[in-house]
Amino acid sequence: xxxxxxxxxxxxxxxxxxxxxxxxxxxxxxxxxxxxxxxxxxxxxxxxxxxxxxxxxxxxxxxxxxxxxxxxxxxxxxxxxxxxxxxxxxxxxxxxxxxxxxxxxxxxxxxxxxxxxxxxxxxxxxxxxxxxxxxxxxxxxxxxxxxxxxxxxxxxxxxxxxxxxxxxxxxxxxxxxxxxxxxxxxxxxxxxxxxxxxxxxxxxxxxxxxxxxxxxxxxxxxxxxxxxxxxxxxxxxxxxxxxxxxxxxxxxxxxxxxxxxxxxxxxxxxxxxxxxxxxxxxxxxxxxxxxxxxxxxxxxxxxxxxxxxxxxxxxxxxxxxxxxxxxxxxxxxxxxxxxxxxxxxxxxxxxxxxxxxxxxxxxxxxxxxxxxxxxxxxxxxx
Amino acid sequence: xxxxxxxxxxxxxxxxxxxxxxxxxxxxxxxxxxxxxxxxxxxxxxxxxxxxxxxxxxxxxxxxxxxxxxxxxxxxxxxxxxxxxxxxxxxxxxxxxxxxxxxxxxxxxxxxxxxxxxxxxxxxxxxxxxxxxxxxxxxxxxxxxxxxxxxxxxxxxxxxxxxxxxxxxxxxxxxxxxxxxxxxxxxxxxxxxxxxxxxxxxxxxxxxxxxxxxxxxxxxxxxxxxxxxxxxxxxxxxxxxxxxxxxxxxxxxxxxxxxxxxxxxxxxxxxxxxxxxxxxxxxxxx
Numbered sequence: 190x191x192x193x194x195x196x197x198x199x200x201x202x203x204x205x206x207x208x209x210x211x212x213x214x215x216x217x218x219x220x221x222x223x224x225x226x227x228x229x230x231x232x233x234x235x236x237x238x239x240x241x242x243x244x245x246x247x248x249x250x251x252x253x254x255x256x257x258x259x260x261x262x263x264x265x266x267x268x269x270x271x272x273x274x275x276x277x278x279x280x281x282x283x284x285x286x287x288x289x290x291x292x293x294x295x296x297x298x299x300x301x302x303x304x305x306x307x308x309x310x311x312x313x314x315x316x317x318x319x320x321x322x323x324x325x326x327x328x329x330x331x332x333x334x335x336x337x338x339x340x341x342x343x344x345x346x347x348x349x350x351x352x353x354x355x356x357x358x359x360x361x362x363x364x365x366x367x368x369x370x371x372x373x374x375x376x377x378x379x380x381x382x383x384x385x386x387x388x389x390x391x392x393x394x395x396x397x398x399x400x401x402x403x404x405x406x407x408x409x410x411x412x413x414x415x416x417x418x419x420x421x422x423x424x425x426x427x428x429x430x431x432x433x434x435x436x437x438x439x440x441x442x443x444x445x446x447x448x449x450x451x452x453x454x455x456x457x458x459x460x461x462x463x464x465x466x467x468x469x470x471x472x473x474x475x476x477x478x479x480x481x482x483x484x485x486x487x488x489x490x491x492x493x494x495x496x497x498x499x500x501x502x503x504x505x506x507x508x509x510x511x512x513x514x515x516x517x518x519x520x521x522x523x524x525x526x527x528x529x530x531x532x533x534x535x536x537x538x539x540x541x542x543x544x545x546x547x548x549x550x551x552x553x554x555x556x557x558x559x560x561x562x563x564x565x566x567x568x569x570x571x
Numbered sequence: 572x573x574x575x576x577x578x579x580x581x582x583x584x585x586x587x588x589x590x591x592x593x594x595x596x597x598x599x600x601x602x603x604x605x606x607x608x609x610x611x612x613x614x615x616x617x618x619x620x621x622x623x624x625x626x627x628x629x630x631x632x633x634x635x636x637x638x639x640x641x642x643x644x645x646x647x648x649x650x651x652x653x654x655x656x657x658x659x660x661x662x663x664x665x666x667x668x669x670x671x672x673x674x675x676x677x678x679x680x681x682x683x684x685x686x687x688x689x690x691x692x693x694x695x696x697x698x699x700x701x702x703x704x705x706x707x708x709x710x711x712x713x714x715x716x717x718x719x720x721x722x723x724x725x726x727x728x729x730x731x732x733x734x735x736x737x738x739x740x741x742x743x744x745x746x747x748x749x750x751x752x753x754x755x756x757x758x759x760x761x762x763x764x765x766x767x768x769x770x771x772x773x774x775x776x777x778x779x780x781x782x783x784x785x786x787x788x789x790x791x792x793x794x795x796x797x798x799x800x801x802x803x804x805x806x807x808x809x810x811x812x813x814x815x816x817x818x819x820x821x822x823x824x825x826x827x828x829x830x831x832x833x834x835x836x837x838x839x840x841x842x843x844x845x846x847x848x849x850x851x852x853x854x855x856x857x
Binding site (some may be wrong): 497498499500502503504505506507508509510511513514517518520521522524525 | 619620621622681682683685686687692694697698699700701702703707708709711712713715716719751768772
């Protein structure tokens with residue numbers, strides 16, 4: 190990775206990101222020590238384990254997911270294009286629905302790992318995917334998504350990487366007529382992240398929801414940059430983001446809604462809210478609307494503040510000490526963004542991840558399993 | 572149980588309480604009445620420890636069996652263990668856990684420690700907390716208090732039983748326990764919810780700030796009944812802060828005080844409330 194060309198923070202879309210750790214991570218070698226994946230699995234459906242970007246078939250049950258070439262359609266994204274053309278692919282034929290949520294766990298042991306993914310949901314088909322990111326290093330992922338007429342996809346990401354690490358996700362989605370994409374991302378680890386999504390509502394009555402919660406403390410930085418483009422009439426989109434920043438951390442959300450000239454009767458809603466747990470922390474929220482149609486409804490709300498003092502005193506007066514009272518209010522603040530996860534078991538896990546972060550014990554590799562790095566990749570890197 | 576001596580307090584640098592004296596004994600119900608701006612709510616918040624309510628002079632001593640272990644070191648210097656004689660009249664259940672009472676400097680305690688010591692503050696305007704269910708909030712509150720007192724946490728089942736019984740007694744629909752704290756509650760429901768909380772927490776001393784405001788007659792009766800059944804016991808006490816006499820029809824006070832200009836200007840029996848109702852604050856407090 191000698192020619193690692195990264196965007197500069199002088200570029201508007203990257204002004205809140207700090208990519209300065211990436212060149213060193215790109216040069217570093219994985220140590221082979223990864224967190225034990227067992228605690229990360231949620232259900233009994235198909236599951237795939239990638240260690241440092243390499244598929245581990247011995248601990249996977251891929252179901253409908255294929256390992257191989259994947260078109261993530263990220264050629265023009267400065268990080269996404271680095272993800273390359275190999276990874277995993279999910280194609281669900283018309284009117285099909287895999288049994289159970291597909292779980293993909295990405296573990297890192299240091300260094301950089303790049304992986305592409307391609308998801309195609311056929312007409313009236315449906316899938317639900319949870320991706321969990323944990324461990325050390327830089328996990329760089331690009332995902333291309335296509336939803337045919339009335340296709341439905343739930344895509345849930347939990348970023349639990351260790352301190353000093355980086356998780357970058359670049360999604361590109363095309364959402365067909367009457368199709369629905371609900372993407373929820375939770376950053377509740379100790380590392381940094383950059384989340385990009387470019388979602389196009391390409392058919393009439395398409396529905397897109399992109400939201401999540403970014404939790405940052407210490408020197409952490411999370412940065413989400415989203416573009417939801419309404420290209421056809423009667424589309425609906427929702428963006429609900431909650432950011433929490435403590436210490437000297439920075440959490441940023443830039444969310445743009447574009448409404449093309451033909452996209453009449455668009456109904457778009459944005460809610461970007463942040464809570465500063467200390468005044469030394471930073472939250473950036475940038476809602477943007479670019480509307481070329483004349484008969485649309487675009488609501489946006491944006492607020493950054495501190496926890497409500499009246500509510501804190503109310504909890505204290507009932508006997509709840511200051512730290513748990515703050516955690517309770519912060520949990521409630523974040524809950525909105527996680528409420529859209531339809532499956533209860535998955536939602537509970539995401540809420541528990543957020544709780545762990547709030548109680549200052551984010552997922553870290555407490556149980557480390559060490560495997561010689563030479564054993565990795567013999568089967569996986571196809 | 573509560574001894575307030577020469578209490579001075581200010582908000583934003585503005586003196587509100589100016590030398591307030593009040594003594595509340597176990598088994599007593601006191602009512603504080605007074606015109607708007609007399610300092611009634613300031614008294615409640617100051618006793619509860621709300622940030623921004625600064626005590627500049629005076630002392631408040633709270634005698635309680637629930638002395639949090641971490642607080643014991645900070646008990647008032649003249650604190651004395653008071654041997655309890657309450658076992659003899661059959662209400663010593665709570666007291667037996669420590670076997671004695673301690674006079675603590677209330678003002679030295681953080682708000683959550685005051686709660687754990689047995690103080691309950693009923694809010695005039697209960698706060699809405701979206702995203703936190705009543706049940707979750709109260710269980711956390713109760714168990715936090717129990718932890719400070721060295722008692723084991725209550726299990727989910729036991730807690731729910733206790734919560735449902737209280738909701739029933741106060742005419743609050745049981746499904747409101749599952750709803751976010753006070754969100755979408757009417758004024759009356761919020762006040763009933765305060766009483767449900769009081770019943771679950773089972774404090775030693777309740778300071779109820781305008782608990783009757785915003786209540787219709789039915790709700791007033793429920794709330795009055797709640798205060799009587801939860802707090803009318805020889806080992807407990809109540810300080811009712813109210814603007815009007817009507818709550819006192821349901822909760823008969825033993826003592827009535829008139830607060831004006833930041834001090835208690837007159838004290839008397841229940842007849843004083845009737846006199847106030849008849850003649851107004853101007854006549855009585857003059």
